[in-house]
Amino acid sequence: MGTNLTIGKAINAGLRAAMEHDPKVLMMGEDVGKLGGVFRVTDGLYKDFGADRVIDTPLAESGIVGTAIGMAMRGYRPVVEIQFDGFFFPAANQTFTQLAKMRRRSAGKLSMPVVMRIPYGGGIGAVEHHSESPEAYFQHTAGLRVVTVANPEDAYWMIQQAVRSDDPVIFLEPKRRYYEKAEVDTGASLAEVTPMGAARIARPGTDCTLLAYGPMIKTALQAAEADTDHSIEVIDVRSLSPVDYPTITESVKRTGRLVVAHEATLTGGPGAEIAARVTEECFYHLESPVIRVAAFDTPYPQSRLEEHYLPDLDRVLDGVDRAFAY
Amino acid sequence: MSETAAHEEPELIQLLTPEGELTQHPDYPLDINAEEIRALYRDLVLVRRVDSEAVSLQRQGELGLWASLLGQEAAQIGSARALREDDMAFPSYREHGVAWCRGIEPKELLGMFRGVTNGGWDPHEHGFHLYTIVIGSQALHATGYAMGIQRDGAVGEDGTAVISYFGDGATSQGDTNEAFNFASVNNAPVVFFCQNNQWAISESLDRQTRVPIYRRAAGFGFPGVRVDGNDVLACLAVSRAALDNARTGNGPTLVEAFTYRMGAHTTNDDPTRYRDAGELDEWKAKDPILRVRRYLEQNGLADEAFFTQIDEEADRVGEQVRTQCRSMPDPEPLEIFHEVYADPNVHIDQQRSEFADYLASFESAGAEGGR
Numbered sequence: 268m269g270t271n272l273t274i275g276k277a278i279n280a281g282l283r284a285a286m287e288h289d290p291k292v293l294m295m296g297e298d299v300g301k302l303g304g305v306f307r308v309t310d311g312l313y314k315d316f317g318a319d320r321v322i323d324t325p326l327a328e329s330g331i332v333g334t335a336i337g338m339a340m341r342g343y344r345p346v347v348e349i350q351f352d353g354f355f356f357p358a359a360n361q362t363f364t365q366l367a368k369m370r371r372r373s374a375g376k377l378s379m380p381v382v383m384r385i386p387y388g389g390g391i392g393a394v395e396h397h398s399e400s401p402e403a404y405f406q407h408t409a410g411l412r413v414v415t416v417a418n419p420e421d422a423y424w425m426i427q428q429a430v431r432s433d434d435p436v437i438f439l440e441p442k443r444r445y446y447e448k449a450e451v452d453t454g455a456s457l458a459e460v461t462p463m464g465a466a467r468i469a470r471p472g473t474d475c476t477l478l479a480y481g482p483m484i485k486t487a488l489q490a491a492e493a494d495t496d497h498s499i500e501v502i503d504v505r506s507l508s509p510v511d512y513p514t515i516t517e518s519v520k521r522t523g524r525l526v527v528a529h530e531a532t533l534t535g536g537p538g539a540e541i542a543a544r545v546t547e548e549c550f551y552h553l554e555s556p557v558i559r560v561a562a563f564d565t566p567y568p569q570s571r572l573e574e575h576y577l578p579d580l581d582r583v584l585d586g587v588d589r590a591f592a593y
Numbered sequence: 594m595s596e597t598a599a600h601e602e603p604e605l606i607q608l609l610t611p612e613g614e615l616t617q618h619p620d621y622p623l624d625i626n627a628e629e630i631r632a633l634y635r636d637l638v639l640v641r642r643v644d645s646e647a648v649s650l651q652r653q654g655e656l657g658l659w660a661s662l663l664g665q666e667a668a669q670i671g672s673a674r675a676l677r678e679d680d681m682a683f684p685s686y687r688e689h690g691v692a693w694c695r696g697i698e699p700k701e702l703l704g705m706f707r708g709v710t711n712g713g714w715d716p717h718e719h720g721f722h723l724y725t726i727v728i729g730s731q732a733l734h735a736t737g738y739a740m741g742i743q744r745d746g747a748v749g750e751d752g753t754a755v756i757s758y759f760g761d762g763a764t765s766q767g768d769t770n771e772a773f774n775f776a777s778v779n780n781a782p783v784v785f786f787c788q789n790n791q792w793a794i795s796e797s798l799d800r801q802t803r804v805p806i807y808r809r810a811a812g813f814g815f816p817g818v819r820v821d822g823n824d825v826l827a828c829l830a831v832s833r834a835a836l837d838n839a840r841t842g843n844g845p846t847l848v849e850a851f852t853y854r855m856g857a858h859t860t861n862d863d864p865t866r867y868r869d870a871g872e873l874d875e876w877k878a879k880d881p882i883l884r885v886r887r888y889l890e891q892n893g894l895a896d897e898a899f900f901t902q903i904d905e906e907a908d909r910v911g912e913q914v915r916t917q918c919r920s921m922p923d924p925e926p927l928e929i930f931h932e933v934y935a936d937p938n939v940h941i942d943q944q945r946s947e948f949a950d951y952l953a954s955f956e957s958a959g960a961e962g963g964r
Contacts, residue, residue, distance in 0.1 A: 269691075319744055325778055330733055338735020341743070348652070362767070364727045365734070372711035373723055373934035409933055433935035464936075509940045511888035 270453050275445035277419035278308050278384075280453065281426035282346065286316055289344060292430055294321040295331055296348030296384075298560055304352055306386055306445055328358035335381050336365055342377030343431060344380045352387040353396025359404075366435045371578065378433040382426075386442035387415075388482040388530050389577050392570040399567055400531040404541070405437045408506045413508040415439035417484035419449045421467075421505065428463040436463075441482035466511035466516065472500030475524040475590055478515060480504045483528050483578065490583040499587065507537055515541070516548045523554035525589040529581050533561040555593035560586035595768065605851060606831055607821040611879045611889025615713035627894040635903050636670045637882045640690040642907040643699045646914045647689075647706070651860040653916050656706045660687045664823070664855030667881030668786050668788045670694060671828025672850070675836055676756065678720065683735040683757045686724040687788075692952040693759065695721035699910070700917040708714050710889035716759060729766030732757045735871070736772045739839070748782055755783040756832070762793025764809065765801050773813040782839035784832065785810075785847045788822060790854035795867040808848035822852030823881040853879075925951060 272280060286292045294309050294316075300323035301312030313321040324331050330350060335345035351353045355362075362383070369379045389398030405413045412434050416422040422440075429436040461467060470488055474497040479487040484503050491499035500518055504510060519525045525545055527538035540556035560578045568576050578586075594693050600801055608623060609615055644662050651659040662669060669690030676682060682691055689702055697714050704710040705724060712723035725731035735757035747753045764787060776783050788804055791798050801810075809895040811816030835846035853876040857864050889895035930945040 322740075324670075325774050326773070327767075327771045329768055330736075330775050333730065333733025333768055333771065334737030334740060334775050337734040338741045339737075339740070340722070340734065341738045341741025341745070345739050357767075360727060361730060361733065364605060365725075365730050371931070371933050373716065373932075374710065374713065376715045376717070377723075378935055412934070412936070464939075487784070509938050512939070 269450045271296060271448060272423065272451045273446050273448045274416065274419050274422045274441070275306055275308055277451055278426050278440060279310055279312075280451075282309065283312060283315075285346070285427050286312065286320065287432040289430075291342060292320075292344045292346065293338065294348070295324055295335055295338075295345050296322075296327055296390055297324060297331075297350050299323060299348050304348055304443065308440070309348065317349065322440045328354055329361050332358040332361040332366060332381075333548035334413075336361065336369065336379065336581055339381050340377060341380050346382040346384060346430060347483065349383060349385045351397045352385055352399040352401055355385055355401060362411075363408055367408050367527045369410075370434070371410060371488050378445070379435045380430075380433050381435045382429045382438050383435070384426075384438045384440060386445075387439045388443060389567060389573050390443040390482065392573070394570070395567070398573065399560065401531065401568070402439060402507055402529075403536050405530050405558045406537055411435055411508060412463075412506070413439070414506045415441065415481040416445070416505070417441065417469075417503050418447070419451045419482055423451045423453060424455075424457065424460045425463050425505070427457055431457070432463070436457060439481060442484050444485060447485070464509055464511060466502055466504045466506070466514040468514070469503045470498060470499070470501040472498040472522065474498045474522055475526060475587055476500045476515070476518045476522045477526045477528065477583070477587065478502045478504055479528045480507065480531075483530060485582055486578070486583055487528055489580050490587065493580065494587055497587065497591065504541075510541065510544070512544055512548065516545060519545055519549045520552045523552055524555075526558045526560060526583070526586045526590050528560040528578050530562055532564050533559060535562050536562050542559045555590045558586045558590045603817050605821050606827050607824050608826040608830060609824045609884050609888060611823075611884050613835040613891050615826070615885050615888060618827075618830070618831070621827070621834055623826055623830040625826065625829075626843045627889075628884065630826070630889065631895055631899065632894070633670060633674065634882070634885045635674050635906070636674070636690070636693065636905050637666045637825060637885060638907055640666055640670065640693045641882065641911055642911050643693070643914055644689055644784050646911045647703060647747045648792060648856070648860060650703070650915065650918050651706070656703060656857050656860075657708050657889045658861060659689070659706050660859045661856035662689050664853045664876065665788055666690050666879070667825035667829050668822035668850035668852050669745045672712060672756065672786050672827040672832040675832035676720070677754075677836075679753045680836065681722070681735070681738055681753070681755045681757065683722045683738070684724055685728070685758050687727050687760070687764070687859070688758050689889050692721060695719045697721055699914050700921065703914065704921055707918065707921055708875055727760055729763040729769040729772075732759055732763070732769045732772035733775070735783050736776045736779075736781055739776065739783040740779050742782055743779070748840065750841060752782060752842070754836040754840040756786050756836065757783060758788065760793065761787065761789040761791065761798055761806060762796065763787070763802055764806050773810070773845070776845040777815050779843040780842070782842070783845050784839055785845060786832065787849045787871065788846065788852055790852050791851050792854050792858070792864075794858040794862060794869065795864075797868075801955075804851070807847055807849035815845045815847065817847040817849065819849045820853055822850030823884070825885060835930055857944050892947040942944075
């Protein structure tokens, strides 16, 4: 059963399926009710499931995550929307000191099946605090799972997998790709689709592995097409915590080169950790150092500068060239 | 002063004076018999003993830290004895008296301060969440839990209520104020129970607030009340009324229990650096246990044998606390990796396995006679 959906609509359809499947699933956030969210990702859910299950909260991110923790203790499965990446930070305490640690500190007596949906990344010409890529903070935090989607198919299925997980899941939505459209097989079952933690080879190749996720997958695929001199394999890592290293190292052992591209800043970014691990596990297979293509170690700039700041097609190709310079 | 005037300015709800006189309050009638008051006396004495034993155990190196409840026994026992079995309490980290009432064994509390657990009890089994150390965080958890109760349809005559404990310092936290607001707009069945013990480590109350804490509630749109936190009967009556309001769908209440931290903030603290000894003497005169004893004695409701029997029970509890604490083993090293995630996690599995091999390498080195 195929349906043509945008990423945004696919998440919406996945949330609807999750709410239909389990009456304990709730939506919480700012403007998620009547408005359907500023990106309309919860569109129609308020009308069909009511104000008790689609909760317009006061404008307070710490309050949203903190009350979601209490709801989870009472047996609910809250899906929290943080309106924009930069507005996550007021909720940092509840996320890092409470949500992420609750299972461990209760010795497994408390589960935190909370999903935190966060539209992230730049490229939409926004004002400050609307274009950030905070994934490294989450990846660094024990107890959180961190996933991101790059296409409507994954969007539809992974949001449902995230809701079913008994762990807190940070679900990062590539906001500049919300309107990318593709066929989604909504007739498959959750049991048979790719697990949430698995990476996926988005384009096979033989000479160099190009690893990306979320909004950078489209750019990575364009780069692979554009480089007619080399056969580039593109991996969509999908899960940043845990990272599916077997898929990555199998690829790198074949290609001998790895370029990691992300919108997050360079230093201490996801690419740094992946580079270290791949170097440990593929040392004798590498033809070049692992190359990172990332945003600069500066605050996100004014939108008129973002095209220089974000790794684009040319910057990714430049990274690939650097890998082949060895 | 007329009754009306007293009603308009409820400065301090008190039912039992420091001298042991029982009074009545028109808004908080308390139907209680002598046996129930003797039971409260027993609670107060026993938790004070658990607390003083724990302070000693810290001094002896058996605990890493202890946060003493000395002086706050009445606020905790009074409010916790107002809870029903299905109600849920969200403590800060000093609520040893509440834990006692919720059936948590003292050794579970000691385990956390000894560093062998992060709180070993099951929050659902006891209706008592784990201790929360980041100040004010639990007020939001309590509110969210109360919003869950609403969605379960468990508000009404036999409804369920939630109580969130925190101190005067916590009223400065954003989370506490966000909790007040979330609870208010959702009319959630939660009682915010603030033990104003006058000190947030070294900072006196005037560093936290310019208005009496209970009056903050008005700005959020729900009632606030100040109760004598050293009066177990007033704390019981006021908490019971607030919890009943919550469980029947009348929304949150802020209770400010006006009390005093008679000891240090924790065993690492030295209050002589920031407060006068005279202040402590004033509050000793308002001791929460002494006034109950006076009431029982003055009214012939307990004899010397009763007090001796309670003291002997306290000795037994103290002995048990000491034994249990000293016999608590350290967790085994691989426990580090337990219950980080519900789902299988390859990173954790790999690190556990590598660390297990690393530890085993010492054992095999030892078996071979070492280096």
